[in-house]
Structures are given as structure tokens and as C-alpha cells.
């Protein structure tokens with residue numbers, strides 16, 4: 128379980144020597160339960176990606192804590208095997224000089240598997256995301272957007288983490304590829320018994336994937352609602368936001 132307790136985050140406004148700060152996240156507290164898919168939605172600039180970076184331990188909160196089963200998430204040892212990520216910008220997620228095989232080998236090297244096990248795992252993962260072994264020797268520029276994102280997903284799944292954070296991971300793919308990737312994520316979730324934190328603008332994708340949805344507004348949590356109660360959100364802002372996105 129991931130426990131987020133009274134998290135605050137601000138950034139310097141302007142240059143390095145600027146004194147003024149912009150508050151980006153305020154009083155963020157919630158739990159992510161093992162195995163669940165929690166959607167995070169909100170207008171552009173509401174702090175979703177910042178929260179995502181904090182959940183991944185890439186950045187630290189100014190105040191408050193983010194704990195994975197009681198341990199600080201900004202400790203690399205806590206994250207290893209527990210949480211990984213897939214981002215929107217898949218083109219820069221893979222080193223352009225690495226083949227698919229090399230890119231996938233990176234996280235596997237951190238595990239105590241021998242070379243033969245690693246090789247076998249790469250084939251199995253590629254297969255699970257719908258790519259055959261001929262993709263092993265390809266470079267990112269030889270892949271379509273959907274194929275690259277499949278490789279990113281395979282890589283994120285490779286260490287069998289208990290949670291994958293997906294930050295707009297399907298947004299830049301075209302409609303049919305988006306659906307394929309969502310289907311893939313759903314089936315991997317069951318196969319690996321893992322959960323997702325799903326940051327998106329796309330309420331329909333969130334409704335399709337998630338058990339609960341957290342609605343953010345100006346760096347605060349407006350409401351957290353079970354997906355079956357999405358139509359009954361309480362706050363007028365959440366209602367308006369949902370109407371706007373659905374329309």
C-alpha cells in the first residue's frame with residue numbers, strides 16, 4: 128500500500144534566484160491500495176504529473192510523506208520491484224542508440240537473474256505485449272508509436288512491480304492503438320496481479336481502466352470517487368469538469 132500524507136510541493140517562480148514560489152500541491156492525502164487502478168484526472172496544470180513524480184520518488188515533497196508499506200518511496204531500495212512508470216513521451220523514454228533488447232535488459236540487470244533467464248524473459252515479455260522476437264534487434268526509430276509504447280510497457284512490467292504509474296501513457300497514440308494498449312494493460316494487470324496509478328485527461332479511458340478516480344483542482348484533491356459512482360460526484364467543480372470532458 129502507498130500512503131500519501133499531507134504532501135505539499137512548490138517550485139520557484141522564475142529563475143534560479145527568484146524568491147517567490149508557486150504552490151503546486153497542497154494538503155494531498157490518500158491511499159493507493161494493493162492491486163487497485165486509481166485514476167488521477169484534472170485540468171491541465173492541476174498538478175497531476177508533479178504528484179506522479181513525487182509518487183515515483185523522482186522528486187521529494189516539501190512537506191508530508193509518501194510511504195510504501197511504511198518505507199520512504201524516495202529510497203531507491205523501496206521502489207525496486209514495487210513501482211515503475213510509463214510516460215507519455217515514449218520517444219524519449221528509450222535511448223535511441225539502444226536496441227529493444229538492450230532497453231529491456233536494463234531493468235532486468237538489476238535483478239539477480241542469469242543471462243539465459245534474462246533472454247527468456249525478454250521473449251516472454253515481448254510476446255505478452257504482442258511483439259515477436261524479431262523486434263529484439265530493432266532500434267526505436269524503426270518502431271511505430273504504438274510499438275514503442277508496447278516496449279515501454281514490457282520494460283515497466285519486466286521487474287513484475289506491484290504498481291505501475293502511467294502518466295498520459297496512451298494519450299498521444301491514435302484511437303485504435305489506444306484501445307489495444309488499454310486492453311493490454313488490463314490483461315497484464317490480471318496476469319501479474321498488479322495495480323496502476325493512471326494519470327490521464329481522458330475520462331473515458333479512466334472509466335474503462337480504473338476502480339477509483341481522484342479529481343484534482345489547483346493542486347488539491349477535489350474528490351475521490353469509486354468508478355461506479357462517477358456520475359454522482361458531489362462537488363460542483365468535479366461535476367462541471369466531468370461534463371466538460373465527456374462533452
Ligand SMILES: Nc1ncnc2c1ncn2[C@@H]1O[C@H](COP(=O)(O)OP(=O)(O)OP(=O)(O)O)[C@@H](O)[C@H]1O
Nearest residue numbers: 138139151169170171172173174175176177178328
Ligand atoms: N519543475 C518545475 N518547475 C517549476 N514549475 C513546475 C515544474 N513542474 C511543474 N511546474 C508547474 O506546476 C504546475 C502543475 O504542473 P503539472 O505538470 O504537475 O500539471 P498537470 O496537471 O500534470 O498538467 P498537464 O495535464 O498539462 O500535464 C504548473 O503550473 C507547472 O508550470
